[in-house]
Amino acid sequence: MTGHPEAAAGSDDGDIAVERPSGPYRSANRTALTDVTGRPAGELSLAPPLLIRQVINEMRAAPEQPAADRLAALARAGELFATATLDGETPDAYCHRQALVSGLPVSVARRTLAKVARAGRAAAETLAAQRPAGAVPLDALPATGRPDTGAVPVWVRKGDVLGVLAPGNHPATHLEWLSALALGYRVAVRPSRRDPFTPRRLVRALRGAGLAPGYTALLPTTHEHADAVVEHADRGLVYGGDAVVDRYAGSRRVLAQGPGRSKILLTGDVSWQDHLDTIADSVAGDAGVQCLNASAVLCEQDPRGLAAALAERLAGLPSLPAGHPEAALPVRPLDEARQLARQVYEAVGAHLATGPGAPGEPITDLGDGSAVLRPVITLLDGPGHPHFGTELPFPYAAVAPWRPGLRPDGIGRTLALTVLGGDPGLVRQCLASPLIRNTHWGGVPTYWSRPGLPHDGSPAEFLMETKTFATDSTEPVTR
Incomplete structure (x- = not known):
């Protein structure tokens, strides 16, 4: 293991260091970061497995910080993330850097600024909402002396360190591990190479807000060594496709977040014409890359007409570089976009509700080495079709007929369902x-959320448990 620690967290550049409790560490083993056009965007320090283990051990050994202080730091950190210049990086610089490397419209990062600020302010309220009624937080018991509790359920962590293998599809996914900090976990994050900037800015904001440094670590590493982050932690949170979900299906200590396959259902008593705005927004909002974006629409009346109208509506979205303020669609390197477009066209071309912009290539070449991924709408004969559950990293939706005899379980696993x-x-x-x-129920987009409400359940369901704590201080112990 080679490299060197740095005295400061860095400067306003694209280089991503390992962030350990003792400070930043720039490894000798680095990999280049490039934006979607192929231009250099910085370097990513890569932590070897030995360093990952050492950092997590540092986190375990770090002193605890009182819950009230952690929650206050989370509230301040949300505001710092949204408004402050952190180690030379302004909010605007963060948004543009995140957009150019991830390929997401810059408006996505700008909205994430506000989401993080809102989540920080709501941290205490969110924590209280997740705690079971009647349960006493461990922090509420006196640290010394014999508590006068009688018999009570006590809410405790299932471990001390959470290892996160973060995705790069949307910066707001990092709100999940912020909840773990509120619960008292120390969190070690392995960032995605498509978006290492959001977790770095979060770590900087948290430490600047007064969260003890032992509570966070940023551990960039290779795909080969990523599992070390989860293996050395007590609990793991990983993101990926169906293969990742299947891999961890039998684990009780790792929670795998996979495709959302969110959907919209229109019953026969409503007209899709009255709800086209909600449907289109659910499919393409925030560039259509979230697990909460609708990837299927079931319609009882005139699904063919809906598919055509939806395709026409989304065809009007502009093809612009990710950094453009009016960009609305994801951008990828040209070769990657062409390969993805060919795969999609080969799989669903016979079911397209409207033809792609060019034969076999539903993309727009921006002429700078990158391409915009254009929306694709397909028309299928029912939810039993093999492509009905398809989820893609751009606005894609399969439209199929809904028959009243089909019950909700028949539409398959669904993260968010909007019923119209x-x-x-x-x-x-x-x-x-x-x-x-x-x-x-009603005109609520599938991607709508609010701090304190469950996403795929609440983090506390996975990270916490209640235990009985009984003393003989208030009543005799009897059979």
């Missing part, structure tokens, strides 16, 4: 279905 229709019984079935995680 007036049947309370159907909505109740959707809420009760174990395959549907979140249900919206």
